Every structure is written in structure tokens, then in C-alpha cells.
Amino acid sequence: MAPIPIKPGIYKIHAHIIGPSAVVTATEYAVKHGAPVITDRLNPLPIEQDWIIEPVESVPGSPYLVRLAHHEAAGLVIAEDKLYVNSVPRGELAKFTFERVIGGVKIHSDKELALRSGHRGAQITLVPPKPEFQETWTLEYVGPLNEE
Structure with a gap:
């Protein structure tokens, strides 16, 4: 299917996995490539769970960047x-x-791999896309970008 446009803004990204609601979360510790990104329960503090989704360029069809909303320079x-x-x-x-996709959206990297959440607490991996619910996500719009 063709890529769909996403309204730039701040989002929570919900994973479709079995168990309690889970959202994409930046962990608090760093390893070789940065802090692993996992799916975890919704926490009361949005610092590591609110994400900015914005186009790379302001032209139709441009891919998107995903950055932490409360850390200016930190992104995926x-x-x-x-x-x-x-x-x-x-x-x-x-x-x-x-x-x-049925039930939500599939998120693809520029190498055409899909984000996959195996279970709550697991690091998100990129895999060849398949019609599996662990590769389905819901984007919850939280609000507009606070551009100054």
C-alpha cells in the first residue's frame, strides 16, 4: 500500500501486543547506540513517551522523523x-x-523494514513486513508542535 500522510505534532505511539496497553518508550539507560526503545506501560510522566512526528522536508510524500518531544535533539x-x-x-x-493497515498503521523504515514489538518490555526491532499484530501501531495525537 501507499504511504499515508501524518499530521505533524506530538504523539503517543501505542503497540498492538497482548496484555496491558503499551506505548513506545525511551529507556533511561544508554548502550552502544543510544538508549534502547521499548514498549512499556503508559507512565504518568510523558518525558520518555511523547514523540514528535514531523516530515523530513515540507514536500508531499516526504518521509518522517520521530523525536522525543521533551528532549530537543534526541530522536530515533x-x-x-x-x-x-x-x-x-x-x-x-x-x-x-x-x-x-487493519486496526492501525504499520511503520516502515527507509530500508522498508517494519517496526515490531514482540512483547511489553522488549526492544523494538525492525523486520521484513508481515501481516502480524505486533507490527501494528496506533498513533494517538496529543497536540501540535510548540514551534516558536
């Missing part, structure tokens, strides 16, 4: 087919497209 990076958050130059952030 991909290393060894796993998802991390790290403070890197904007040009080094991973680029994503979104595809509408």
Missing part, C-alpha cells in the same frame, strides 16, 4: 535492526513512512 536511530533514541545530528536520524 536504527542500528543492527533495533530501535534506539540518541542525540545525533538531524541528518543521522532514521526516516519512516506510515501505511494504513
Whole structure:
């Protein structure tokens, strides 16, 4: 299917996994490539669970960057087919497209791999896309970008 446009803004990204509601969360500790990104229960503090989704360029069809909403320079990076958050130059952030699927959206990297959440607490991996619910996500719009 063709990529769909996403309204730029602040989002919570919900995983479709069995068990309690889970959202994409930046962990508090860093390893070689940055802080692993996992799915975890919704926490009362949004610091590590609110994400900015914005187009790379302001042209139709442009892929998107995903950054932490409360940490200006921290965004999603991909290393060894796993998802991390790290403070890197904007040009080094991973680029994503979104595809509408039954029950939500599928998130694809620029290498056409899909984000997958195996279970709550597991690091998000990138895999060849399949019609599996662990690769389906819901984007909950929280609000607009606070551009000054």
C-alpha cells in the first residue's frame, strides 16, 4: 500500500501486543547506540513517551522523523535492526513512512523494514513486513508542535 500522510505534532505511539496497553518508550539507560526503545506501560510522566512526528522536508510524500518531544535533539536511530533514541545530528536520524493497515498503521523504515514489538518490555526491532499484530501501531495525537 501507499504511504499515508501524518499530521505533524506530538504523539503517543501505542503497540498492538497482548496484555496491558503499551506505548513506545525511551529507556533511561544508554548502550552502544543510544538508549534502547521499548514498549512499556503508559507512565504518568510523558518525558520518555511523547514523540514528535514531523516530515523530513515540507514536500508531499516526504518521509518522517520521530523525536522525543521533551528532549530537543534526541530522536530515533536504527542500528543492527533495533530501535534506539540518541542525540545525533538531524541528518543521522532514521526516516519512516506510515501505511494504513487493519486496526492501525504499520511503520516502515527507509530500508522498508517494519517496526515490531514482540512483547511489553522488549526492544523494538525492525523486520521484513508481515501481516502480524505486533507490527501494528496506533498513533494517538496529543497536540501540535510548540514551534516558536
